[in-house]
Each structure stands twice: as C-alpha cells, then as structure tokens.
Amino acid sequence: MMNDKKSPVQKFLEGKGFYIALALCVAGTGTAAWLAVNRTIDDIDDQNQKILESRPQTEDFTDPGEVDAEQNGVTISSEGEDSSSDASSSQEPAAQPSGGSASSVPQNTSALQFSLPVAGEKLNPYSDGKLVKDATLGEWRTHDGLDLKAAKGTPVYAAGEGTVASVKEDGLWGTVITIDHSNGLSTVYCGIADAAVHEGDEVAAREQIGAVGQIPCELSLEDHLHFAVQKDGKWVDPLSSLGLA
Template sequence: MEQIKKFLHGKGFALVLAACLLAAAAAGVWAVRTVRDELRQNLTDLTNPSSTARQTIPEPEPDPDVGLEEEELWLDLPDTAEQAANSVAGVPQPVPGSLSASSGAASGSGSVHEPSALRTDSAPAASSAAPASTQPFSGRVLNAYSGDELVYSKTLGDWRTHNGVDYACAEGSAVSAPCSGKVTETGTDGRWSSVVTLEDASGRLWRVCGVSSPAVKPGDTVTAGQKLGTVGTISCECAEEAHIHLEVLQNGQYLDPAKIS
C-alpha cells in the first residue's frame, strides 16, 4: 500500500493525467469528425435537393379510375386559341336562300311550308270548293249561343239558356243554307215557327228557324249558301227584331254554331 502511495505521489500521477488527456483528445477528435461529416452531408443536400426528394418521395401511382378515353380527350383539345378559331372557321356556312338560312327549321324528312296568309303562290284547287258551313244570313249577330249560362228572354220574360245564334236581318230577305247536306225536315214548330232542318256529312243537324216560304223539301240535297227560303217570324222570340235562329245538334247535344267550320 505504501508503494502505491509513493507511486501516485511520484511518476504514477503524471502517467494517469497523461492517459486522461489522451482519452479526452481522442474523444474530441471523434466528435469533430462526426460534426464535420454531418455538416458536409447537409451542405450536399442543400446544393442538390432533387436527389434527396427522389429518394424520399415515392412516385405517384397512376389513377385506375382515369380511362384511356379521358386521356385521349385531353390530348385532342387545341393547344392555343388560334387553333380553336381555325377549327370554327372550317365549319361550312349556310348557303343564302337555303332552308336553314331562310326558315331556321331543323333538318329532316318533313317539308316546311309558309303560313297560308303569307304565301303568294296560288292556292290548291280544293280550296275553291264551297266552305263546310256559312251563315244563313250575312247580317250581324243579334244574340249569341250561351251554353250553360242563363240569359234573359224579352219575349218570355224569364231567364233561360240560348241554344243557338240569332242573325239579325230584314223580314223577307233570302235565307241561305248554313252547310252542305240533306234536307230532313221542313215544317212548322209551335215555338220556332217555320223550320228547315239539314243533316251534314258528320251527322250533325242544323235547324234554321224562322224560314218562311221554304224553297226546298225533305230529301233534297243542298250546298252551303243555297237559298232555303225567306226570313219570317219566330214565335218564342217575337219581341226581338227580325232575325233567323240557327241551332246545331250532335247526338242530342247543342253545339255553338259560331265555332263550327
């Protein structure tokens, strides 16, 4: 023990101190090298960041939901506004006077005609035929068809429906057939006085009331506008001025004569 104490008080102490200094120096050198290597790596990453990004960031995988048709669609789009304008300029322009330029109608197998009121060419031959119906007299309408609405009767002094149209005219004037058809009845009615009834091609019955001196008889065929007789009187409407009362029935139902053509 005494020898160890003597050694430490002598050369031993110097040797231990030298060993500690060497160990500290070695540790310092190792630490400096480590820091230098890290700084060098950091400088390399800063000067060339793409290399690190390629190593750390994975490549994006293709989206399976995007089909080939969508990719081709984007590839076919024009790159510039000039190319788009050129593609529009390549569309053929309508020829002046053609159907698409004049009428604006869509293309198709059907034909387009101007309204009859605007056409200047001659009408078909069928249009020159007699109209399906006409007024029995060219005078003004005295009383219109009322339908379900009640109107006041000057003669009877009550409110009732008016099932026909009254045409004002002078007594003794000629009465024309309102339609083409067959005469089914000529006679006297207690309320409507002298009546001439016609049946047209559609089976409708036209009752012309107030016709005196009939010029036709049952079974005759007449055309629209043909004379049926002259204007007389109507018993149930005698308080009105002279007129002709026209009724139209189909399957027992009254129709508005003014709306039949």
C-alpha cells in the same frame, strides 16, 4: 173394529199440507215451462244471428242530395236578373235523322265548307247552357243558337252541303228547317218564310232554302234568323262547330 187412527202423512195431507203440496206442483210446472220458453228464445236468437252473418254487406251509395246538386248545378248568366230555381230550359226543336241515304251526303264533315245562312249583325249569342232572360216570354231559358239580324224576306241559305232532314211547323219557333251534314252534324234554321225545300232534298252550300220570317218566341227582338247547330243530338256553338269563330 177398524182402526181409525190416521198416519201422520194422511193428517198432513188433510190439513195445510195439501195446499203446500199443490203449490209445489204448480211451481214445478211453471219452472219447466219457463225453461222450455227460454230454450226456444235462445234457438231463435241463434238462427237470427246466423242469418245476419250470412247476408252480404250493404253496398256504398250516393247521397241523393249530392245527385240533386250535380243535376241542378246550372250556371246563371251574369247578364240580367237572377233566375229562379224552376227556370225552364229552352224548347228549341230537336234535329231529326236524315231522310237521305248515307251515300247522298259527304261522310267527312271536316272537308265541308260552311258559312253563315244570312249576313247580319249578331244579336244574341249561343249561351252554352247558361240561362238568360227571354224578353218575349219573360222566362229564364238557355239560348241554344245564334240570332242573326236580318229583315223579313231576306234570303236564307244552307250553311253547307247536306240533306234536308225535316221541314216542320213549331208553335214557338215558326217554320223550322233542319239539314243533316252527316257524322251527327245538323244545322237548324228557325222562323223561315216561303220554305223552298222539302224533307229528303239534297242541297248545296249557299243554296237558298227560304227567307227570314217570324219567330213567335222572340217577337220582342228585331227581325232576325235563329240559327242553331247540333252535334250527335246536342246543341253546340254554331260558330266554333262550323269553323266560323
């Protein structure tokens, strides 16, 4: 007859001891998993730290607000009302490159003699980048030339020897003649009637190129010629740039 006595271990496992052992196994498994996860997190932190240390330092940069302030720092003329922040710049036609050869135009502008294209009272001066109120358009604009009072039909003469770079029609400025005097210097005549020259023509100083006509964007002023000068594509003071100040 078999011995049915059970050992203390068997009795323990059949009783509450079984559940205690099971709980210990689960706890051991959880501890092992936590240790594995913790090691993985530490490895990731180490890798991130190495990446951050290997990256170059951020370069200095300019505050966009400072850039805007520099770009928008336009001086307003003391004459007239205060301008709004969205005042438009003058849309005067840009001088075009000369169509003539370099040998056809004197290469030293300092040796050229210049004179005003018409003899008349100076109505509006060159504004040197300042905004002034345009009485015709009702806008604040830069006045990039010199307005010389002259009745319609008054002869207009080339301010100096050069080559006609262009003769164009402009919606704001009427017929516009541009003469290249070499070395980046050009004279621009706006509101011309009866143009007597064509692109590519060589002209002498004081040669008639047309007559005073109409300037659509300056109709509220007395009849006049709008005369402007560019140096290397930028508007400059007609009087000082031509030695007439």
